[in-house]
Amino acid sequence: xxxxxxxxxxxxxxxxxxxxxxxxxxxxxxxxxxxxxxxxxxxxxxxxxxxxxxxxxxxxxxxxxxxxxxxxxxxxxxxxxxxxxxxxxxxxxxxxxxxxxxxxxxxxxxxxxxxxxxxxxxxxxxxxxxxxxxxxxxxxxxxxxxxxxxxxxxxxxxxxxxxxxxxxxxxxxxxxxxxxxxxxxxxxxxxxxxxxxxxxxxxxxxxxxxxxxxxxxxxxxxxxxxxxxxxxxxxxxxxxxxxxxxxxxxxxx
Amino acid sequence: xxxxxxxxxxxxxxxxxxxxxxxxxxxxxxxxxxxxxxxxxxxxxxxxxxxxxxxxxxxxxx
Amino acid sequence: xxxxxxxxxxxxxxxxxxxxxxxxxxxxxxxxxxxxxxxxxxxxxxxxxxxxxxxxxxxxxxxxxxxxxxxxxxxxxxxxxxxxxxxxxxxxxxxxxxxxxxxxxxxxxxxxxxxxxxxxxxxxxxxxxxxxxxxxxxxxxxxxxxxxxxxxxxxxxxxxxxxxxxxxxxxxxxxxxxxxxxxxxxxxxxxxxxxxxxxxxxxxxxxxxxxxxxxxxxxxx
Numbered sequence: 001x002x003x004x005x006x007x008x009x010x011x012x013x014x015x016x017x018x019x020x021x022x023x024x025x026x027x028x029x030x031x032x033x034x035x036x037x038x039x040x041x042x043x044x045x046x047x048x049x050x051x052x053x054x055x056x057x058x059x060x061x062x063x064x065x066x067x068x069x070x071x072x073x074x075x076x077x078x079x080x081x082x083x084x085x086x087x088x089x090x091x092x093x094x095x096x097x098x099x100x101x102x103x104x105x106x107x108x109x110x111x112x113x114x115x116x117x118x119x120x121x122x123x124x125x126x127x128x129x130x131x132x133x134x135x136x137x138x139x140x141x142x143x144x145x146x147x148x149x150x151x152x153x154x155x156x157x158x159x160x161x162x163x164x165x166x167x168x169x170x171x172x173x174x175x176x177x178x179x180x181x182x183x184x185x186x187x188x189x190x191x192x193x194x195x196x197x198x199x200x201x202x203x204x205x206x207x208x209x210x211x212x213x214x215x216x217x218x219x220x221x222x223x224x225x226x227x228x229x230x231x232x233x234x235x236x237x238x239x240x241x242x243x244x245x246x247x248x249x250x251x252x253x
Numbered sequence: 254x255x256x257x258x259x260x261x262x263x264x265x266x267x268x269x270x271x272x273x274x275x276x277x278x279x280x281x282x283x284x285x286x287x288x289x290x291x292x293x294x295x296x297x298x299x300x301x302x303x304x305x306x307x308x309x310x311x312x313x314x315x
Numbered sequence: 316x317x318x319x320x321x322x323x324x325x326x327x328x329x330x331x332x333x334x335x336x337x338x339x340x341x342x343x344x345x346x347x348x349x350x351x352x353x354x355x356x357x358x359x360x361x362x363x364x365x366x367x368x369x370x371x372x373x374x375x376x377x378x379x380x381x382x383x384x385x386x387x388x389x390x391x392x393x394x395x396x397x398x399x400x401x402x403x404x405x406x407x408x409x410x411x412x413x414x415x416x417x418x419x420x421x422x423x424x425x426x427x428x429x430x431x432x433x434x435x436x437x438x439x440x441x442x443x444x445x446x447x448x449x450x451x452x453x454x455x456x457x458x459x460x461x462x463x464x465x466x467x468x469x470x471x472x473x474x475x476x477x478x479x480x481x482x483x484x485x486x487x488x489x490x491x492x493x494x495x496x497x498x499x500x501x502x503x504x505x506x507x508x509x510x511x512x513x514x515x516x517x518x519x520x521x522x523x524x525x526x527x528x529x530x531x532x533x534x535x536x
Contacts (some may be wrong), residue, residue: 037271049263052270059274098281106270113266133483140479144470153533154466158480161462161526168515172487179494201273211305218285220456225292 009139010084014217021214035200050197052110058205060103060124062212063131066096067205070138071163074156075131083227084220086152089159090142091219095212104128127170134162148227236237318403319411328446329388330381337381337419344424348431359436366435367496370445374424374432375485378456381420382481383474384528385412385464386531399535405528409465413457413524421453437500444499451512452492458516458523459484465530487515 033230036054070089077085107125119125141158145151351369355361389395397419398408428449432442463481467473495508 033271047263049266051267055270055274070267095281098277102274102277105273109266113263130483130486133479137476137480137483140476141466144467144472144476150533150536154530156314157462157526157530157533158466161484164522165487168487169483172490176494177491211282215282215285218282218289222285222289222292225296229292229296229299232296232303236299237302 007084010172011221011224014221015113018214018217021210021217025207025210025214028203028210032200032204032207035203040200041196049110049113052106054200054204055195056103056106056110058208059099059106060128062208063096063100063103063128063208065164066092066099066212067131067135067166070096071159073102076161077152078156078160083152086156087223087227088216089156091216091223092212093135093139093142095215095219097132097139099208099212100128100132100135104132121177123174126177127173130169131166134166138162148179148230189240316503318398318401319407322398322408323393323418326412327419328340330408330415330419331486338422338429339428340377340380340420341423343380344373345427345431347373347376348434351435363436363438366432367441367445367493367500369435370428370431371449371489371492371496374428374449374453375456375482375489377424378420378460379478379481380451381416382460382464383467383477385416385461386468386534387464387473390468390534395531395535399532405531406524409461409524409531410520413454413461413527417454417457417460420440421449422456425449425453437496440502441496441500444496444505446510447499447505447509448492448495451509451516452488455488455512456485458519458527459488461527462523462530465527465534468531488512491515493522 032054033101036051040051040054042048042050070092073085073089073092076082077089106126107128111120111125112118138155138158142155145154348369351365352362355365389398399405401408409536425446427433428445429442432445437445460477460481463477463484466480470476491508491511495505495512498508499505
């Protein structure tokens with residue numbers, strides 16, 4: 001852990017790994033999209049709409065997974081004060097929000113032909129919507145502070161509070177949903193997953209994961225550069241002030 | 254081929270789903286790379302202004 | 316422990332004396348609930364059906380109102396610096412402020428809730444359930460809110476951000492609060508729902524002061 005905490009060492013590793021990650025992402029995307037759109041069979045119940053699942057389900061997994069990454073990174077940043085962990089949490093949030101948003105939109109596009117409506121207050125859809133709210137609040141909190149170090153700590157506290165609350169929210173939404181479940185809604189526990197469907201699903205999930213790692217590395221690099229920029233600017237202002245002060249003192253004497 | 258694009262009558266749902274995934278992920282990746290480029294460009298410009306600092310960095314690392 | 320009660324006393328005095336806090340939250344609560352019949356129409360069946368939800372949602376929003384001043388006011392006048400120097404851990408002081416907030420906001424809301432239940436045409440058993448559910452659930456609102464208030468203390472537009480951060484975390488209280496009322500109104504036992512609400516309040520009473528105190532320490536740096 002400590003070996004990666006050093007920013008220069010991180011940059012060296014990130015620069016070495018990044019091209020591989022990007023290539024892997026591209027290959028997996030081509031493979032997953034091709035498999036999902038061309039070679040997998042249509043479902044006997046859901047027809048061609050089952051293809052939406054290949055992007056919908058992995059996006060939902062990523063939405064949850066990235067919140068977990070954010071919470072762990074926040075805890076590490078808060079306890080051991082690793083600046084790199086704080087930046088990881090910050091860099092991960094927009095990616096997680098994007099995947100959560102995509103799972104909602106693709107779920108809606110799947111729901112319309114299957115359930116006959118764009119949106120149902122299904123337990124899973126509702127939980128994902130609340131997860132999106134948590135992401136958005138987290139991103140706003142980062143932006144609310146001028147001082148990045150205070151922002152990092154405040155955001156970390158929020159991420160941890162959110163991660164403790166997430167299971168409670170999930171539990172209560174599930175419970176609420178079974179109470180109010182309209183009889184007409186078809187649940188998604190249709191036929192058992194066939195391997196012809198499972199494989200493209202796994203490939204797409206891996207493609208999303210590789211995409212996450214690639215974009216995460218790029219964003220952390222950007223945050224590190226941004227932080228260095230900030231320090232250099234502060235130094236420059238301090239230097240100019242001291243030069244002005246010296247010149248003034250010289251003129252006075 | 255047209256059968257493939259028709260998606261068994263569900264083209265209006267399947268294609269937009271894939272489209273928005275590619276669009277959102279593409280924009281996210283593009284903006285992240287742009288952010289990195291801009292920060293690196295500004296950093297390079299600032300370091301060019303302060304050759305003293307740059308020299309000391311080059312001497313240490315490499 | 317004397318510091319604890321001193322903080323509770325002082326916050327209560329401030330909340331009730333300045334004509335601010337308590338009175339405004341209650342008025343907001345009543346006005347918000349009044350908007351619903353005007354919005355959805357005076358049909359008694361509809362109002363009775365949505366009554367418990369409307370009262371609970373309005374209570375969540377009313378509880379939020381006074382939260383943004385919870386630490387902000389003490390941060391501005393330096394009172395928080397003094398409190399942080401006291402021998403009591405900051406967590407205890409945060410808990411005292413939560414208790415004061417609940418006494419000055421939660422309790423008045425509970426006091427007018429039966430009246431609003433009547434206005435919404437809720438049955439008597441439902442109103443009884445509402446008061447019990449609010450008694451057990453609203454402490455969690457003050458406690459969770461304190462975390463948000465600590466995080467947004469000293470932040471521009473802190474009030475709006477506070478609502479954004481805290482409202483999603485209020486959802487479990489809302490769900491079990493409403494279902495307790497509905498169970499009571501339909502003659503079923505509300506006991507399990509009330510127990511879950513109590514559990515949530517106790518759970519947050521342990522964890523929320525830790526998070527809120529960490530956030531306040533950050534604001535004091």
